[in-house]
Amino acid sequence: MTTPQTPGTWTRARAWLQTHPRAWDATLATAVLACMIVGSFADPGHHGGPKWGTRTPDAPSLTLMVLGAAALVLRRARPMTVLAATGALSLVELVTGDPRTPVAMCAVVALFTVAAHTDRTTTWRVALPTMTVLTAAGMLAGPLPWYAQENIAVFAWTGMAAAAGDAVRSRRDFVQAIRERAERAERTREEEARRRVAEERLRIARDLHDVVAHHIALVNVQAGVAAHVMDKRPDQAKEALAHVREASRSALNELRATVGLLRQTGDPEAPTEPAPGLHRLDELVDTFRHAGLTVEVARADHGTKLPAAVDLAAYRVIQEALTNVQKHAGSEAKAEVSVVRVGPGLEVTVLDDGPGHEGAPQDGGGHGLLGMRERVTALGGSCSAGPRPAGGFRVHAILPVQNHARQATAAEGTGNRV
Structure with a gap:
């Protein structure tokens, strides 16, 4: 001893x-x-x-x-x-x-x-x-x-x-x-770590809002339809409940993929499903059509290969805009979605001809439009949303494509040199 x-x-x-x-x-x-x-x-x-x-x-x-x-x-x-x-x-x-x-x-x-x-x-x-x-x-x-x-x-x-x-x-x-x-x-490392944590929390909060708001809105609409026709038209009620089940399953899958990012070393393996993007636009639009919303899509992006962040942002903008149409524009509204490649940017526009937005999202205290603008602005783009003079609502976003493509190329070149 x-x-x-x-x-x-x-x-x-x-x-x-x-x-x-x-x-x-x-x-x-x-x-x-x-x-x-x-x-x-x-x-x-x-x-x-x-x-x-x-x-x-x-x-x-x-x-x-x-x-x-x-x-x-x-x-x-x-x-x-x-x-x-x-x-x-x-x-x-x-x-x-x-x-x-x-x-x-x-x-x-x-x-x-x-x-x-x-x-x-x-x-x-x-x-x-x-x-x-x-x-x-x-x-x-x-x-x-x-x-x-x-x-x-x-x-x-x-x-x-x-x-x-x-x-x-x-x-x-x-x-x-x-x-x-x-x-x-050491102080610089701590400040950078705190900044990155704050940015990641904000990004995850936006993703969670987009996923939950979209799917819960669809579930709410389909559940209302099922309750309305349960006694007189049971077949239509069953179809509405099937859409509720599908929407809830999609919501759970996307929530699992988003929350999987928070797991740490040693936790069960996170889902490997790719992040949503414009390649899933048809699938997204179909969910709204099944809920009774008429949606028309026009694309002129010429098969542009988008950076992952821009692709996800475009998808979320359309998702949030259509969700707002479903919630606020009325059952007889029709929505139009256009995705156009213009010069160095990608323009995303969502229009509806609803009778009005008495419960408009900007008046309801929600975070959908705010999160949409923050997401687009973080990528160096611009986003505007407001009523149309002839009625209805318009969401317009411009996302830069070339700058992000150059940055990605430069990053890959740097990695190869290292």
């Missing part, structure tokens, strides 16, 4: 310091002060490494070191101010310090902080004057010879601090940019 490992003391301490930046800066300032004090006792000028015990810092040098380390506690809050303060203290030490003490270490840390928290232009605008002034002060005004290694070390350490801070900032910005790009891509 294994026991969960607890984080070590150093891990816990580091996590605590990261959540308390001021405490971390105080700890860093203390460490820098300790390094400066220890370094002030070493004489680096001897061959074979530094020699200890030959130098002892005086009180002014210790004061400069303490002040420089104390300023580092505020390095995150006021980086430019801390750099100016530590640079001034280092400048004083370089000019007057004898023996030399490494107060410039404070300026190195402050310059690193500025470079890590500003842009590259600001970094070098600040770093170059700092490097130049401190090095020139040590060479020209300090007690050591201008070629002393301490003077060269000031120039090297300040330059490396600026470069290291800039590298840290660049890496942090790069990681942040990658994180933001990933979050933006």
